[in-house]
Amino acid sequence: MTTTRRKLITAGAAGIILGASGLLVPARAQGLAPTPTMRGGANNYRSGAPIVDRIGGGGFWTTGTVRRAGDGAPLARRRIQIWAHTTEGHERDARSHGATLTDADGVFRIEMPQIVPAFGQPHGHLAYDAEYDDGGFETVFLRPVLASASDTSLTVDFVLRPA
Template structure:
């Protein structure tokens, strides 16, 4: 009788394959059924400006990033308009220099560099909005843990209008 040969490498490769199959099996039905859409956050829409201009950046040193996906199948959405505004070192949320829109890339990601976000009503936070017609409108208001943070992330999962 021949005994199988196991060493650390064969164990890791086999274990990794089992884990990958388990993860794919668990994710398969979730993708087929879609993913939960992002819900609008209370207070997210104040100071919103429909059609805010597209900008390359609004300053230096602070980054707002995220991804935009379609709820029905989890696909990344390209050329989706996301509006971003916040109170920064340049002034409040109504300040035109703190307000602009960006388009998502092919992988659904977006990024906007701006001035440092500062606390407004006691909390450092940004405002983001899905700013187009093809999907239901969504407003986000992510709060940062600290005013010293140099970035904030906000993802959108959109449902067709």
């Protein structure tokens, strides 16, 4: 009896997985897939960090693009927040946080202190927070890892899903 039930559950789960992947295929066929939130992406997030020309003393560049899922249209004036463990502070420190807006081509570019390895990896955090935007896209939190701790720049692209 248990075996039968287990088989049923397995078959059901397999069906759900197949169904879900079946749903993904036409979505991909329609164009650019949205960027999913990464695990741990929102850790130490401080909502509403100010828009700044530069975080701290600078020296490290985080750049990227913000586009709309599907047609890939660039999204202008979207607020992207960035924070990391840098030479000037821990992730949790307010001074390690800042935000910037995308330009007309959907490109953002912000200077910040050098990211240094913390919690085992040199990594940054980026957020597109729907709460601070009226554009009707879903919130995305990212946690990119630098290829090398000596990198002095990081490129991160957002593809936002309309809410």
